[in-house]
Amino acid sequence: MPSLQPYSTFGLAASCDSIQSFTDVASFLSIFNTQNNKTNNATYILGGGSNSIFTDDFDGTILVNEIKGISHFDTESHHYLRVGAGENWHDFVTLCMKEEWYGFENLALIPGSVGACPIQNIGAYGVEVNSLIEKVECVFLETGEQVLLSNEDCQFGYRDSVFKHALANKVLITHVNFKLPKQYELEVSYGELAALTEPTPEKVYSKVIEIRKSKLPNPSELGNAGSFFKNPVVSNAVYQAIAQEYESVPHFVVSDNAGNEQEQIKIPAAWLIDQAGFKGKTLNKVRCHPTQPLVLTNLGGATGSDVITMAKNIIASVQDKFGIQLEPEVRLLGNKGLISL
Ligand SMILES: Cc1cc2nc3c(=O)[nH]c(=O)nc-3n(C[C@H](O)[C@H](O)[C@H](O)COP(=O)(O)OP(=O)(O)OC[C@H]3O[C@@H](n4cnc5c(N)ncnc54)[C@H](O)[C@@H]3O)c2cc1C
Incomplete structure (x- = not known):
């Protein structure tokens, strides 16, 4: 039984029946159809595993997306990019900075794959990726039909999109197409970015990396999946x-x-969690991070039930104190697939 520990940045000990990677649509469909035809065999598409926590052994096959490739053209007003879903997000952002294809600078150092970016409409420091996405290329899992979704079709919202609702578990995202205006205003209203003198995309990119490194635990040193909860509206x-x-x-x-x-x-969930007394608190092997209480970390050897217990305690305490129901931003998996708290 292969271990899933290296495939998820939270790093819980869990296994699955098999792990198979694919580099194009044809190989994906062939693997998916073979696995899907087996009785009681679940499948789960994985990018970088930075938003997925395996709380239990998974009874099925993990399909790891390695569709690569970046192509670019420009017009007088815009840069256009078509990017394979299996490209690493931060490496892609860094390449764009080098090529002077600006717009992604606030989204530097977010872990994970390009293919996952539309799913929860990743965002940081005042920018959400939906403002840069032109269209998303997908394949329907059941039929193999390829579709092109416009930005509007994706129904983007705060950490939300059609891929979490009508299209949840129905499509593989194969490529994301971005459209970057050459004339645009840098977004520097957020906290420490506002202090930059004569901001440039390069300065914003470097500052974002510096802030993130100072505040967020590095998953390669301390297992975590970034923000565990969404900020409630x-x-x-x-x-x-x-x-x-x-x-x-x-x-x-x-x-x-x-x-x-x-x-x-x-209202920032981090503030609510702090007020509820969880900042820096450890329960079994899971800690609510001392400098960013929105992040739960694996102190080493945490189990799925440790994570679920901590998350449920936080939800109950915040509900008790403020009457607000926190919702997970992370994807939690049990032995048959996604679970809710
Ligand atoms: C330290 C840290 C900091 C973070 N900071 C931020 C932040 O600032 N802002 C933010 O928005 N997020 C942040 N995140 C969360 C995470 O990086 C993003 O959600 C990222 O987009 C997840 O990418 P992934 O490839 O790792 O996703 P995975 O965990 O591999 O997958 C996430 C979900 O998408 C599905 N999926 C993945 N690829 C595909 C595909 N090609 N087709 C169909 N479905 C697919 C999976 O089945 C799963 O349900 C952070 C995470 C960490 C660990």
Whole structure:
């Protein structure tokens, strides 16, 4: 039984029936159809495993995406890039910086694959990747039909897209197509980026890397899957009730994709978790990270049930204290596939 430990940045000890990688659509479909025809054999598509936590042995086959390749052309106004889903995200961002294809600088050092970036619409430091995606190429698992989804078809939202809903577990993303305007404004409103003097894409890229290295645990040294929970978005009434008791509650007014401001407020989950007393707290072999409580870490030898217990305790405490239900941002897997808490 092959070990899944090296395939997930959280690094729990878990195994599966088999691990198979593919480099193109034909080899994927051949492996998928063979495995899918076996009774009781689950399959799970994996990129870099930085958003997937295997809490148990997996009764099935892990399909590792290694579709590579980057092509580029430009017009007077835009750069266009078509990128294989199995490319490493940060290496791709770094290449773009070198080639002066700017726009990705705020998204530097996010682990994982290019193919996973549309799924939860990765974002950091004021930029979400949906603002740069033109279309996404997919293959339907059951029929092998290839489809091209426009940005609108992807129904992007905060850490959300159609790939988590109507198309969940139905498609393989094979390529992501990006469209980068040559004229654009750098996004430097976020905290330490705002302090940059005469910001350039290179300065933002380097600063983002510096901030991330100083605040987030490096998964190759301390197992983790980045933010464990999503930042909750609540009604203005819920926010006002919390603000009456906690004057300094951090918050951001949420605007929809059309840029219209709504009466909805995002409250950092890290603040809620800290207030609930979990920052730096260890339960069994899982720790709530001392400098970023949104991150849970594997101190070494943690089990799936350690992770689930810690996550459930945090959810219950935040619910008790603030009446807000935290939702996981990570994908948790049990022996048959995705599980919820
Ligand atoms: C230290 C750290 C920091 C992080 N920081 C951020 C951050 O700032 N912002 C952010 O948004 N995220 C962040 N993350 C989360 C993570 O990096 C992203 O979610 C990333 O996009 C996951 O990529 P992956 O290839 O590792 O996904 P995986 O864990 O391999 O897969 C994630 C999900 O996508 C599915 N999937 C993967 N590839 C495909 C494909 N080609 N076709 C169909 N389905 C597929 C999988 O089945 C799974 O359900 C962080 C994680 C870590 C460990």
